[in-house]
Amino acid sequence: MNKIKIAIQKSGRLNEDSLKLLKDCGISIDNGKDQLKAAASNFPMEVLYLRNGDIPQYLRDGVVDIAIIGENVLIEKGEDINIAERLGFSKCRVSIAVPKDVAYTSIQDLDGMRIATSYPNTVRNYFKKFNINPDIHLINGSVEIAPNIGLADAICDIVSSGSTLFKNNLKEVEKMLTSEAVLAVSPTISSENQQILNKLQFRIQAALKGRKSKYILMNAPNNKVASIIKLLPGMRSPTVLPLAEEGWSSIHTVVEKDSFWEVVDALKANGAEGLLVVPIEKMVL
Numbered sequence: 550m551n552k553i554k555i556a557i558q559k560s561g562r563l564n565e566d567s568l569k570l571l572k573d574c575g576i577s578i579d580n581g582k583d584q585l586k587a588a589a590s591n592f593p594m595e596v597l598y599l600r601n602g603d604i605p606q607y608l609r610d611g612v613v614d615i616a617i618i619g620e621n622v623l624i625e626k627g628e629d630i631n632i633a634e635r636l637g638f639s640k641c642r643v644s645i646a647v648p649k650d651v652a653y654t655s656i657q658d659l660d661g662m663r664i665a666t667s668y669p670n671t672v673r674n675y676f677k678k679f680n681i682n683p684d685i686h687l688i689n690g691s692v693e694i695a696p697n698i699g700l701a702d703a704i705c706d707i708v709s710s711g712s713t714l715f716k717n718n719l720k721e722v723e724k725m726l727t728s729e730a731v732l733a734v735s736p737t738i739s740s741e742n743q744q745i746l747n748k749l750q751f752r753i754q755a756a757l758k759g760r761k762s763k764y765i766l767m768n769a770p771n772n773k774v775a776s777i778i779k780l781l782p783g784m785r786s787p788t789v790l791p792l793a794e795e796g797w798s799s800i801h802t803v804v805e806k807d808s809f810w811e812v813v814d815a816l817k818a819n820g821a822e823g824l825l826v827v828p829i830e831k832m833v834l
């Protein structure tokens with residue numbers, strides 16, 4: 550039987566969330582420890598555990614059909630590779646930072662400066678827009694230490710909380726791009742595997758939508774139901790059921806996590822009682 554080959558980061562920031570997403574899609578992977586290749590038992594899929602940085606080339610060569618990869622890596626070395634789905638985890642940005650005590654006014658200050666980075670193409674392309682030719686020093690890890698050891702005047706690296714920059718006495722001066730984990734597709738994917746990808750994407754979308762929403766249930770006196778319903782979005786419209794106690798109803802609906810607390814405050818102010826909040830596993834619209 551034909552199987553789709555997916556690349557997952559072997560170890561690092563993306564590994565755990567990538568496997569969790571497959572699990573949330575109902576896909577079980579027989580995972581022998583330290584195996585570089587594994588098969589799903591209930592979905593036509595084979596998993597290859599690879600370095601994030603190597604994945605664009607494997608996609609291009611058709612060694613794998615799809616991959617979960619940091620978008621920033623595609624921007625660096627996979628501009629020709631399509632993104633099928635944005636996955637919402639491993640959010641970060643790629644930025645330029647300089648030592649805290651350096652006065653920085655604009656990007657022109659970096660003309661002729663040495664920049665340490667693992668993302669040379671990203672830096673070059675960004676600086677091209679400003680007509681600046683940077684002196685790039687390629688480093689594969691611990692980039693933030695470069696200015697402190699006299700190796701560079703500035704760095705370009707991933708920033709998330711900013712704590713690595715802070716610990717190394719650096720300040721972020723240019724945000725070049727934002728990134729998140731994405732599902733990338735090989736340009737050579739076969740039509741059979743494209744069918745399997747469509748099935749997978751359907752499941753991913755249901756799992757991601759479920760993560761973004763909560764199911765809430767509440768009680769309210771019947772004379773408050775109309776005003777409460779006005780506050781609720783719902784997938785089509787909220788469900789209203791009579792309670793055993795005369796004059797009361799139970800209202801059920803789906804609320805997006807981002808607006809959740811504002812909605813709950815408004816519901817309480819409008820007479821809702823006994824609110825229950827339940828996580829949603831999947832949402833198929």
Ligand SMILES: Nc1ncnc2c1ncn2[C@@H]1O[C@H](COP(=O)(O)OP(=O)(O)OP(=O)(O)O)[C@@H](O)[C@H]1O
Pocket residue numbers: 558559560561562563599600601602603618619620621622639640641707708709710728729730
């Ligand atoms: N601090 C962070 N916060 C959020 N996302 C991050 C962070 N650091 C890295 N990422 C994202 O996770 C991806 C993988 O990062 P990680 O450091 O695990 O691996 P890597 O060293 O870039 O890759 P490789 O697997 O080739 O060793 C990055 O490309 C980026 O998209």
Ligand SMILES: O=P(O)(O)OC[C@H]1O[C@H](OP(=O)(O)OP(=O)(O)O)[C@H](O)[C@@H]1O
Pocket residue numbers: 562690691692693706707708709710711712713714
């Ligand atoms: O802004 P922060 O929240 O501090 O995150 C940024 C840091 O995270 C990543 O490193 P990671 O911890 O993945 O180590 P690595 O350099 O070994 O990849 C990245 O390379 C930065 O150094």
Ligand SMILES: [Mg+2]
Pocket residue numbers: none
């Ligand atoms: Mg890293």
